[in-house]
Amino acid sequence: MGPTPREWLWYAVVFGTGGSLWGVALTQLLQQTWTPQSQMALAALAVVTFASLFRYVRLSDDAYHSVYTLDDVPLYALIFLQGWQSAVVVSGVARLLFEVVRVLQAWRQHPEKVHWAHVLYHFSNVPMTINVTAAAGLVYAALKGPEALMEGPRNVAAVAGATAVWFFLAFAQNSVTLTLRRQLPLRWMLQVFRQNLRYIRLHVLMLVPLGALLAIFLETLPWVAILLLVPVILMHNALEAQHKLRLESVSTIQAVARYLEERDQYTQGHSTRVAGYAAAMAECMDMSEEDVEQVRRAGLIHDIGKVDIPDAILRKPGHLTDTERQIMRTHTDRAVDLGRRLVSLSRELPFREAAYHHENFDGSGHYQLVGEEIPLFSRILAVADTFDAMTSDRPYRKGVSQEEALKTLREVAGRQLDPSCVKAFERAVEKGTIQPILSENQRKEREN
Amino acid sequence: MNFTAILSQFRLAVTVGASAFALATLLTSQAPPFDMGLLLCLALAVLSERWLLVLPRYGPFTLSESMIFAVMLRYGPVATLFATLLAGLSRFNREAREGAVIRPEFMFYSLSQSWLSYGCAAWLWAKFRGLAPIMSAHPLLDLSLMVLLAVSVFGVQAYVVALHQWLDQQCLGDWSTRINWPRLRLILQALLPLGVLLTACLQERPGAVLLLLGPLWVTYSSIRNYTATLQEAQQVVGSLAEAVERREPHTVGHASRVGQLATDMGRYLRMAETDVRTLASAARLHELGKISLGDQILHKSGNLGASEWERVRRYPEVGAEVASHLSLSRREAVLIRHHQESFDGTGYPHQLAAEDIPLGARILSVAKAFDAMISRRSYRSAFSWQKALEELRARSGSQFDPKVVAALEAVLGPAVLRNRAA
Numbered sequence: 124m125g126p127t128p129r130e131w132l133w134y135a136v137v138f139g140t141g142g143s144l145w146g147v148a149l150t151q152l153l154q155q156t157w158t159p160q161s162q163m164a165l166a167a168l169a170v171v172t173f174a175s176l177f178r179y180v181r182l183s184d185d186a187y188h189s190v191y192t193l194d195d196v197p198l199y200a201l202i203f204l205q206g207w208q209s210a211v212v213v214s215g216v217a218r219l220l221f222e223v224v225r226v227l228q229a230w231r232q233h234p235e236k237v238h239w240a241h242v243l244y245h246f247s248n249v250p251m252t253i254n255v256t257a258a259a260g261l262v263y264a265a266l267k268g269p270e271a272l273m274e275g276p277r278n279v280a281a282v283a284g285a286t287a288v289w290f291f292l293a294f295a296q297n298s299v300t301l302t303l304r305r306q307l308p309l310r311w312m313l314q315v316f317r318q319n320l321r322y323i324r325l326h327v328l329m330l331v332p333l334g335a336l337l338a339i340f341l342e343t344l345p346w347v348a349i350l351l352l353v354p355v356i357l358m359h360n361a362l363e364a365q366h367k368l369r370l371e372s373v374s375t376i377q378a379v380a381r382y383l384e385e386r387d388q389y390t391q392g393h394s395t396r397v398a399g400y401a402a403a404m405a406e407c408m409d410m411s412e413e414d415v416e417q418v419r420r421a422g423l424i425h426d427i428g429k430v431d432i433p434d435a436i437l438r439k440p441g442h443l444t445d446t447e448r449q450i451m452r453t454h455t456d457r458a459v460d461l462g463r464r465l466v467s468l469s470r471e472l473p474f475r476e477a478a479y480h481h482e483n484f485d486g487s488g489h490y491q492l493v494g495e496e497i498p499l500f501s502r503i504l505a506v507a508d509t510f511d512a513m514t515s516d517r518p519y520r521k522g523v524s525q526e527e528a529l530k531t532l533r534e535v536a537g538r539q540l541d542p543s544c545v546k547a548f549e550r551a552v553e554k555g556t557i558q559p560i561l562s563e564n565q566r567k568e569r570e571n
Numbered sequence: 572m573n574f575t576a577i578l579s580q581f582r583l584a585v586t587v588g589a590s591a592f593a594l595a596t597l598l599t600s601q602a603p604p605f606d607m608g609l610l611l612c613l614a615l616a617v618l619s620e621r622w623l624l625v626l627p628r629y630g631p632f633t634l635s636e637s638m639i640f641a642v643m644l645r646y647g648p649v650a651t652l653f654a655t656l657l658a659g660l661s662r663f664n665r666e667a668r669e670g671a672v673i674r675p676e677f678m679f680y681s682l683s684q685s686w687l688s689y690g691c692a693a694w695l696w697a698k699f700r701g702l703a704p705i706m707s708a709h710p711l712l713d714l715s716l717m718v719l720l721a722v723s724v725f726g727v728q729a730y731v732v733a734l735h736q737w738l739d740q741q742c743l744g745d746w747s748t749r750i751n752w753p754r755l756r757l758i759l760q761a762l763l764p765l766g767v768l769l770t771a772c773l774q775e776r777p778g779a780v781l782l783l784l785g786p787l788w789v790t791y792s793s794i795r796n797y798t799a800t801l802q803e804a805q806q807v808v809g810s811l812a813e814a815v816e817r818r819e820p821h822t823v824g825h826a827s828r829v830g831q832l833a834t835d836m837g838r839y840l841r842m843a844e845t846d847v848r849t850l851a852s853a854a855r856l857h858e859l860g861k862i863s864l865g866d867q868i869l870h871k872s873g874n875l876g877a878s879e880w881e882r883v884r885r886y887p888e889v890g891a892e893v894a895s896h897l898s899l900s901r902r903e904a905v906l907i908r909h910h911q912e913s914f915d916g917t918g919y920p921h922q923l924a925a926e927d928i929p930l931g932a933r934i935l936s937v938a939k940a941f942d943a944m945i946s947r948r949s950y951r952s953a954f955s956w957q958k959a960l961e962e963l964r965a966r967s968g969s970q971f972d973p974k975v976v977a978a979l980e981a982v983l984g985p986a987v988l989r990n991r992a993a
Contacts, residue, residue, distance in 0.1 A: 273778045325789045332782035339779050340771065346710040347771040353764040354786045361793040367898065368797060372804035375896035379811055382889050385863040430814040434866040457814065461807055467800040472807065 125240050130303045141250020144257045148211035171197040173217040180363045198256055199334020203272050207260020214256045218249045244304050251296045259289035286331040326362050373471045377423050396560050398422030400507035403556035404547040417473055418500050425477040425504050428454035440519040476500035483539045502541040506548050516568050578738040582680040589683030596648045603650035608773040612642045616654050620661035624794050629753045640766030643693040647702055651693035655686045688728035692720050704774050721763050729755045745841040812859045830854035832938040835982040850931045853906035860890030884919040887911050910935040913970045933972045937979055
């Protein structure tokens with residue numbers, strides 16, 4: 124998809140400021156007098172900047188995501204040692220080379236996926252880095268006193284001020300670009316900003332102190348400067364491991380859910396379909412991408428508590444006896460229990476939302492939650508779950524058509540289901556996002 | 572052999588040796604130059620002991636190692652003695668608050684043990700290098716001295732800790748398998764360099780210590796977050812594995828009993844301690860793959876049809892696939908995948924034979940068979956231990972690895988005797 128006019132305007136601003144700042148920095152740099160030491164330091168830090176760009180952590184799985192890179196450490200060292208001009212020139216060159224390498228890599232691997240708009244989006248990182256580095260460097264230069272780095276309260280404040288400016292400008296620029304590129308409404312910018320920050324705010328803030336330490340040690344004990352790799356790597360690995368683990372936990376639990384369905388040919392694909400229906404509904408309810416994703420994940424795991432429920436109860440047509448209903452409830456109880464225990468993974472594995480999908484809107488369910496007391500995601504899942512149960516075949520009956528199922532949904536709205544969720548479902552049907560999932564299911568069932 | 576007596580003699584010897592060394596240090600060494608930096612290091616050593624980190628494979632550790640190392644490099648043996656003691660007391664204080672029972676003789680032993688290693692290092696450093704500013708006049712010499720010192724002193728410490736653990740575990744198998752190499756590596760690669768950085772900051776620009784503490788705090792909190800996430804993921808998977816167990820009433824507790832047995836057998840067969848831990852957690856999850864089996868297969872007592880067999884033979888694979896999604900459980904996944912293989916190559920899913928089957932999987936298969944035999948089934952009563960062992964012996968060489976069956980007998984040995992006496 125090509126850039127929208129708004130995006131073009133934004134790129135013009137970013138590239139314009141970045142380009143002119145880089146030009147100014149270069150002319151001033153060329154007029155400076157250089158000692159061999161400062162030339163060496165500049166060359167070494169430039170190489171480190173370029174190399175450190177390659178150790179990045181992707182912070183989400185979306186096509187347009189922010190990354191956490193380590194180039195700020197050497198760039199800050201340059202700001203503190205030689206002033207903003209060196210840092211700006213180095214940051215621009217290093218980032219440009221890095222983006223070129225990345226585009227070439229992508230081109231070699233999947234030439235069909237490389238789109239010029241995407242390349243432009245990636246190259247906008249170059250002026251954005253320049254802008255941020257220049258702003259932080261200028262603020263530092265304006266605030267600092269005559270003493271050495273980190274000596275005296277004024278210089279400590281200068282480092283803090285540069286950090287603050289860099290932090291907000293970097294995230295603000297990034298959020299605007301992401302919002303525009305994902306073609307989201309502008310009012311979502313703040314949300315994108317927050318989402319960007321969620322996992323990394325402290326990590327990126329800490330790159331500045333490490334840059335300052337690098338500057339100090341390069342001047343005093345150059346060999347100790349190498350040891351700074353230890354905290355940098357520790358921080359980087361901890362962040363990377365944390366992010367990877369989140370993704371892995373989700374895929375593990377989803378694998379469990381998938382294999383659980385193999386137990387019974389009649390439930391094959393049920394969770395995936397419920398997830399699809401629920402996500403389609405969430406989109407129609409104007410939810411953010413993140414929430415839609417969470418609804419989808421809740422759908423994928425909503426039946427996971429059924430692991431130890433005997434098939435005889437799961438497949439029983441008609442009403443369950445009291446004991447059987449008791450056993451059936453252990454499945455929601457387990458999900459509720461897991462939901463209570465998960466804190467760090469509560470967003471990735473929404474067991475709490477999954478647990479309450481059997482609650483009735485009028486409060487006649489197991490936990491007797493009424494209306495809005497039931498989490499919204501659970502109310503959405505309830506509609507999706509009911510729809511899929513009706514339209515799928517069972518050993519004792521054929522699945523009903525979409526129209527009939529819709530009619531029943533409307534009938535039970537207000538008693539069993541939330542009317543607004545049923546409305547959202549109807550909107551999704553009108554939009555045509557329900558039909559593909561349903562016909563895929565019907566095709567499979569004809570094959571069986 | 573009376574292991575408890577040997578263990579307490581070992582502890583006593585270490586404690587007495589350390590006390591003598593401490594006394595000698597206090598009498599002969601100079602008092603440290605007392606300044607704000609020392610105070611800061613001591614405070615950090617005490618504080619960091621409160622913030623325990625537990626990394627999978629590395630075990631528990633804290634940043635106090637870095638702080639004590641910094642004290643050692645800059646302030647000499649007497650200050651190191653105080654730093655070690657303060658950090659140790661802070662650690663026991665934390666453990667007591669967490670509800671652990673602190674045995675005094677263990678506390679003295681543990682303090683002595685860590686003082687011995689740091690004390691030796693501090694003494695050697697002060698004697699041969701002196702306490703002049705580090706890394707400035709001869710940076711490369713300083714660096715190599717530090718590496719040499721750290722490797723030797725912490726290497727010896729790792730051996731002492733391993734010996735203690737081996738005695739504590741009734742001398743099962745080989746003591747050198749208890750050496751915690753990952754922890755040693757972590758100390759040498761990360762904790763000590765951080766100590767050197769702290770020393771360098773104090774020496775060159777004390778204000779810069781602030782710059783170091785921020786990144787350390789962030790690292791600490793993201794490791795904490797990582798561990799919490801990992802625990803939660805493991806809880807979810809574990810709770811599902813438990814639920815699978817509950818589907819067949821007679822298998823309740825099976826996984827944990829198998830884990831216990833397999834741990835002992837692995838130690839007896841001289842597996843490295845990290846592999847023993849892998850074995851234990853594989854045991855916990857080894858039946859997870861049964862989630863994909865329907866009740867009609869799971870509860871069938873008669874013969875299974877061909878297509879049903881097909882599905883049963885797939886369950887180890889399913890369990891392994893689920894486990895392998897977590898990169899930390901990749902090695903568990905291998906054991907889960909092969910725990911139904913037979914020593915002569917007639918098992919499933921891959922018909923591996925003999926040494927091609929990972930040792931851990933062979934252990935799991937014996938432990939699992941033993942536990943199945945000594946528990947009651949719907950169609951038969953439980954076997955006695957003797958009868959179960961006889962049965963295993965009869966199938967050793969065909970279904971089971973003879974070496975592993977022998978290990979089971981050795982591990983059960985004293986317990987079997989006790990059982991018979993009772």
